[in-house]
Amino acid sequence: MSFVNPLDQLIRRLARLPGFGTRSARRAVLHLMKNRDSLMLPLANDMADVARHVRACAECGNFDTDDTCRICRNPDRDQTRICVVEDVADLWAMERAGVFSGRYHVLGGVMSAIDGIGPDQLRINYLVEKVTNGSVAEVILATSATVDGQTTGHYIAEKLEAVKVNVTRLAHGVPVGGELDYLDDGTLAQAMRARRQIDD
């Protein structure tokens, strides 16, 4: 396509988004052209706005317009509990579920031998420092239930052994709405081992 240059460039850049390819980017651009004032210009503004003003929170790693994010600034949130997550996406997932009222710590990934990511590339030292110097009572490890996620969790737990803090992790088990038939053996084994009394 040699005939429309700025459009081509926009399509090429959009195609780099996850879940997009050239074909879907083309479709999106045509949709944007048809909704120029109601969608395309506002979207361009939003994007520039976010790119310029949103940054990672110096405390927890969440994204916000201020150096310290809304969650870290909120005095109503329990400062004695820290939930450790891999990524901002995981933090958002926890917030959507609305089951945690403490603060977060975003690692920025997991340790991975294959990708050459060691503990020094993650924000683990700062977490240990925060827990050592602060008044934290519980650290909840909410890394993924993958090999790398669990390895990272164990590493952090070990690092925190010297500190007087309660280290917990999310429960493993049958996902709500999940059918036993489709579950892997590992999950079933964990769910069986951690079975609970039916009382309340």
Next chain:
Amino acid sequence: MSFVNPLDQLIRRLARLPGFGTRSARRAVLHLMKNRDSLMLPLANDMADVARHVRACAECGNFDTDDTCRICRNPDRDQTRICVVEDVADLWAMERAGVFSGRYHVLGGVMSAIDGIGPDQLRINYLVEKVTNGSVAEVILATSATVDGQTTGHYIAEKLEAVKVNVTRLAHGVPVGGELDYLDDGTLAQAMRARRQIDD
């Protein structure tokens, strides 16, 4: 998600793109945040640039930065042939295939009783006018092989009956790479009826 306002707004707007939902928009935004300088800012600029400078060509309806598009301005393109397409996407598809060296006419949709789109909402009158007053030898109807597309094609062909111009349409048949087993009866019937001598 009440905690990050500009991010929320960006996600909501991105989710309105075809093929995107809230979840994929969220993923895209996190990807953009990680590639702020290499992708997010340039993408925002591209989008604003296209929104401000790209418009529909007054002649054919294609998108370009000028009032008359590159194809209509190109003196090397055959002015006696006009290919009528529904949408700019179809024009782009024809150009990618590189099988047509004439000019285009974008209708801006097809006639549709259900959606209440009649011939007056499409750029049909202007096409007839152009063909009547110009030196056009052939009008190729490249509307989709759907009921609405074919109806629109027939309507245009009828409108052009009074004008001395050769009206053709794209051939129907087995798509290249297509398996007979998966083809519908209509396509097979058309392909059989329009079968050709194997000679060259």
